Amino acid sequence: MTYGSATTAEHVTEYFEHIYKGRASRALIQDFENRYRLVGHSPLVEITESQASHLQELLGDAYVVRAGMRHSAPFIEDAVAECKAAGATSLIGVILSPQFSSFIMEGYRTAFIEAAAKHGLEEGDVVAEPWGTEPHFVELLAERTREALEKLNKKYGVSVPIIFTTHSLPKRVVEKDPSYLNQLEATIDAVRKRLDPGLLWYAGYQSAGHTPEEWLKPDLVDILADLHKQKTSAVLIVPIQFLADHLEVLYDLDIAAKKQCEEHGIAYHRIELPNTDPQFIEALASIVKKSEMQ
Template identity: 30%
Template sequence: MVEDTLAEITEAGAQRVLVFPTSAYGGYSACRQYDEDIERARASVGDSAPELVKLRQFFDHPLFIAAFADAVRAAHAKLGNQPGTRTVFCAHSVPESADKASGPPSEGGRRYSRQIAEAARLVAAEVGIETYDVVWQSRSGPPQVPWLEPDIVDHIDALHAEGVTSVVVCPVGFVSDHLEVIWDLDNEAAERAAEHGMGFARAATPDTDPRFAELVVELIREHIEGAPARKLSPFPAAGCTINGAPCAVGCCEPAKRPARP
């Protein structure tokens, strides 16, 4: 637990700790919730807790994009670089209301889905892909609550109906091959493609790619050495927070449930 780890760090005498969030993006679940975890952990330790600095979002870092670009190339190679193979970028779906609330109000919302779209664009451009899709996966909750769509499995059905015969899926919203990637993509999406007789290959996540470790080091150096932030998009650098305070007023507020009558 975060609280237990922070207690150990405090006892060891740490005064300032850099926190690397394993999400590259903005949004409540992708960013703000980490701040809440930090705030809760510091409260559990008390006044002796060290300063906790959460590192910034890195969806557009050159090393992040390069790792995914090479993974997409490798996935296409598995399918024999067949002409007409569709590249599909995939990320974790969130409720529409959460996406609308992501980012500071001054941005107009939808920071999460806009960052996902930008990361997909950057990877596609690096590989030289002009036609691609951005879809979603792993939705949960009651079916009457609107979430970001289309779902990856439904999209494979739609691609088959279009006459697409093979697909490369890139989980650009994830940094490692965890359960949701392996189950939703390597099982459910792959099985649906097989039912349609479509070729299917899933691009690897950064995971154990040495460039991902190098990315973390670069983010750390931005703080301890004042190194410039390397980024490929016009999006502002965001997500760096201190002691769980949000990076901007009203940024990525959690969705409020409607009041009961």
């Protein structure tokens, strides 16, 4: 299960209607339409469906694997209905966010449980717990970071710093559920143990929402400004929460953050996301098997 996405600029109004129920301003819609035009296309839905297909292949015929989105088709209920039609007798839901606040993710659980009940699959249903330190996932992040740093350190002749990024949340949400921050720290610690202990690293938040309330700090924008003051020549961005290419990466990082780097004279680089890497599919399989024992 994942959040969902508009595919192109033409789908933003419909997508926002599902999220905001008519409360999204025209200015916000136009802003995001422009972002989608700049990236051309968000492949989140296709990649998530491909992840499900690869997981199905790995798990075999004893399982039925489908992808469901919270705010765009195919919806979570569509996925549950397909599972039932394919012969499933119980369900395991995996939220495609390694670290999550139960407060924020309650919508996933609600959609999952209601869909299961509607299709007669409520008995024995499980939603996987946060899985930010799953070994296959952590090793994939570390491996991609090591490989990128080896090339960048050689290219620039210095030790290039990294910035671990994750999606920001309103501060009030974390005050209600501080476990989110603990999960982020656990993922970063697990990855760092597999990297050079002398590596210079930072951790920050990205993609803060369009609301006046206080969001988590430090923001990626602030970290890049500080690196500019330190005359940093290059940086490697390491997203630890995003699992497939989508707007928060293709625009927020590859366009907006890259532009800020250029303005600061910093060469922008980021690791590839997990997408359908076999090691990530192994991670998903491990999460499913572990959840069966809950």
